[in-house]
Amino acid sequence: MPRWLTTFLVLLILFAFVLPDPARAGNATGNAIDSMVVFFRSAGNELSDSVALSDGSGDLSGEASRGSASTRSPNGGVASGDGTYRTAPVDLAAVQAAVAAPPAPSDDGPVDIGGEASLRHSPPVQLHLPTIGVSTGFVSLGLGPDGTLQVPDTAHQAGWYRDAPAPGARGTAVVTAHVDWQQEKGVFHDLGLMRPGDEVTVDRADGAAAVFRVTRIAEYAKSQFPTEEVYGAADDAELRLITCSGPFDHATHSYADNLVVYARMMGVRHG
Known part of the structure; x- marks a missing residue:
């Protein structure tokens, strides 16, 4: 009482x-x-x-x-190339033409989406980009002291931003890789060759494979990188593939632009 x-x-x-x-x-x-x-x-x-x-x-x-509820968005674009491998800058005119091109039809047949628009959180383990012959593992990335996204310490793996949603989960998943690194061709060296309608598959630790379709490709000057548009929240499961592009500035040891591939999850494969 x-x-x-x-x-x-x-x-x-x-x-x-x-x-x-x-x-x-x-x-x-x-x-x-x-x-x-x-x-x-x-x-x-x-x-x-x-x-x-x-x-x-x-x-x-x-x-x-x-x-x-909140996640920290990286500050600006991703500096992921060191100019040590001979590369041809992405043809911006071709990229812009690809944005207007209709999605390519899929030859893989129907994808089991299980009645779900998104999956639960599970880390990615393997990335497949059949259009450019890429199949690679992941390293986990955070933010550097200046708020920019860290980059992989190898040319041969992609990096997943661990403070954003996992690929397949609701929201915007962020994956970056080098265009070139320490005299080697980077995983995303040919990312600019992808087109709307191309398939992107991410194998996850839970055994599911999230299947994405490229919706558009864009190139941005790093000084005008649209942070909110690229990293902002999404109502469905989306994916961003990011690398460097454009001419290499030997004075700053950096590429002038960023290339961003936008993709949306279309289904899930199991097993």
């Missing part, structure tokens, strides 16, 4: 049985006043504790909610 309620009951007993007796009225009045003070202090403390607990729990739940 709360302390304030106990105190209130004691006051009722005092007024009902003690005050009617004149001999004890003086002492009882003093005791009653003291009890009233205790009562209001007790009630005030409990009310204060209740408000403090409510405010505290609200703050914690709000912070947890914000933390679980």
Whole structure:
């Protein structure tokens, strides 16, 4: 029973049985006043504790909610090439023409989507880009001190941004790889040859293979990289493949542009 309620009951007993007796009225009045003070202090403390607990729990739940719902987007484009392998810059005119081209038909037959628009979270393990002959594993990437996305330390693997959704899960999954690296041809060296309608498959740790179709290809100057458009949230399961493109600036040791392949999940293969 709360302390304030106990105190209130004691006051009722005092007024009902003690005050009617004149001999004890003086002492009882003093005791009653003291009890009233205790009562209001007790009630005030409990009310204060209740408000403090409510405010505290609200703050914690709000912070947890914000933390679980938000993801940190990389700052700008991805610098993923060092100019040490002879490359031909992506033909921007060809890229723009590819954006307007109709999607190529699939020869793989229907894909089992299991009635689901997206999958649960599961890390990617293998990336397949049959159009350009790529089949490679993944390394996990975070953000560097300047807020830009880290790059793989090898030319032979793609990097998955681990603070974004996994490929196949609802939202925008981000995958990057080098166009060239340490005198070697990078995994995404020929990414600019992909076209809308091309298939991208990501094998996941849970055994499912998320199947994507390329929807468009775009090239952006790094100084004007549309961060929100590329990394922003999506209502369905989407994928971004990103690498460097354009001319190589030997003064800055960096390519001038970024190439981004946009893709949307079309189904799931199992086994």
